[in-house]
Structure formats: structure tokens, C-alpha cells
Amino acid sequence: VELVPFEEQRDAGLLRRWLHAPHVSRWWGDPQRELAAVLEPPTGGAHALILADGLPVGYLRWQPAPRTELEEAGLSDIPEGAIDIDLLIGEPERIGRGVGSAALRLALAHIRDQRGAPLVMICASVENAPALCACEKAGFRRVRTFDDGEYGQMWLLTAHARGAAPDGR
Numbered sequence: 001v002e003l004v005p006f007e008e009q010r011d012a013g014l015l016r017r018w019l020h021a022p023h024v025s026r027w028w029g030d031p032q033r034e035l036a037a038v039l040e041p042p043t044g045g046a047h048a049l050i051l052a053d054g055l056p057v058g059y060l061r062w063q064p065a066p067r068t069e070l071e072e073a074g075l076s077d078i079p080e081g082a083i084d085i086d087l088l089i090g091e092p093e094r095i096g097r098g099v100g101s102a103a104l105r106l107a108l109a110h111i112r113d114q115r116g117a118p119l120v121m122i123c124a125s126v127e128n129a130p131a132l133c134a135c136e137k138a139g140f141r142r143v144r145t146f147d148d149g150e151y152g153q154m155w156l157l158t159a160h161a162r163g164a165a166p167d168g169r
């Protein structure tokens with residue numbers, strides 16, 4: 001598994017298809033809105049295509065968690081500069097084969113190398129078992145649940161961003 005820089009012109013069509021796939025839109029929400037967000041490069045972050053066996057299979061983005069969204073979700077204890085990750089595996093036949101967790105590990109290693117962030121976080125629906133499992137395999141730990149107005153009950157998962165996590169991952 002590799003992460004390569006996302007290129008709007010080359011990759012927008014692929015992403016549009018992925019965002020419309022039912023297994024993705026169930027968790028990511030409105031494809032039109034998400035596509036517009038994806039085509040604006042993340043402020044202070046980055047986004048990437050996920051390649052498996054050299055082929056594009058998914059998308060991963062990280063950026064500083066917007067303060068107002070954290071406050072609204074009751075997550076005001078998340079430190080300033082914490083990095084929030086979103087990801088999807090768009091090709092249904094590639095799900096559940098370790099690609100998502102491998103991509104998360106790569107992103108985490110990259111963010112740690114940059115040494116700017118105090119914490120890395122992911123929010124996943126309490127009903128999204130594959131996402132929770134992939135995050136934990138990548139070294140994230142469940143912190144607590146919270147109510148996201150739009151997506152319902154979510155788990156907040158975090159990983160240390162400075163140096164190795166206590167378990168060495």
C-alpha cells in the first residue's frame with residue numbers, strides 16, 4: 001500500500017465515482033458536498049490517493065481539526081493543532097483486506113515525521129465496525145463517544161502524534 005499526492009485533474013472522476021458508491025456514501029454523506037470539499041485542498045493538511053498493488057483504490061485526507069466543529073461536537077478538550085483524518089476505500093472488492101489500516105499507518109507515520117501536531121484523531125460512527133477495526137489495527141484507541149448532529153453517535157479515536165505510541169506502534 002502506498003500514498004501518492006492527490007491530483008485534482010487526474011483523480012476527480014475517480015473520487016466522484018467512489019463518493020457515489022453506496023458503501024461510501026452511507027458514512028461520508030452527500031457525494032456532491034463531499035466532492036466539493038475534496039476539490040479544495042485541505043488547509044494546513046494534505047490529501048492522497050491510496051494505491052494497492054500500484055492501483056488507485058481509495059482516498060485519505062488529513063488536516064487540522066477546525067476549532068468550531070470541535071466545539072460544536074463537545075470536543076473542546078482536543079488540543080489546538082490536532083490533526084483529523086478522513087479516509088475511504090472506494091473499490092468495494094478491496095474492502096476488508098488490510099488496505100485501510102495500512103494507509104492509516106502510513107499517514108500516521110508521515111504526520112509524526114512532521115512533528116507539528118500534538119494528536120491525531122479520527123471520528124467514526126459507532127455502527128461502522130470495519131472503520132473502528134481498521135483504526136484500532138493502525139494504532140488508534142477509542143476515547144469516548146459523542147453525538148455528531150449530522151452523523152449520530154460517533155467514536156472519537158486518537159493516536160499519539162509525537163514519537164511512538166506507548167505500545168510501540
Ligand SMILES: CC(C)(COP(=O)(O)OP(=O)(O)OC[C@H]1O[C@@H](n2cnc3c(N)ncnc32)[C@H](O)[C@@H]1OP(=O)(O)O)[C@@H](O)C(=O)NCCC(=O)NCCS
Pocket residue numbers: 023024027028087088089090094095096097098099100101102122123124125128129130131132133134137
Ligand atoms: C473504513 C475503511 C476505510 C476500512 O478500510 P479496510 O481496508 O476495509 O480496513 P481493513 O481491512 O484494514 O480493516 C477492517 C477490519 O474490519 C473487519 N471487518 C470488516 N467488516 C466487518 C464487520 N461488519 N464487522 C466487524 N469487523 C469487520 C475486517 O475483517 C478487518 O479486520 P481484520 O483485518 O482483522 O480481518 C473502508 O472499509 C471504507 O472505506 N469504508 C467505507 C467508507 C468509510 O467507512 N470510511 C471511514 C469513515 S471513518
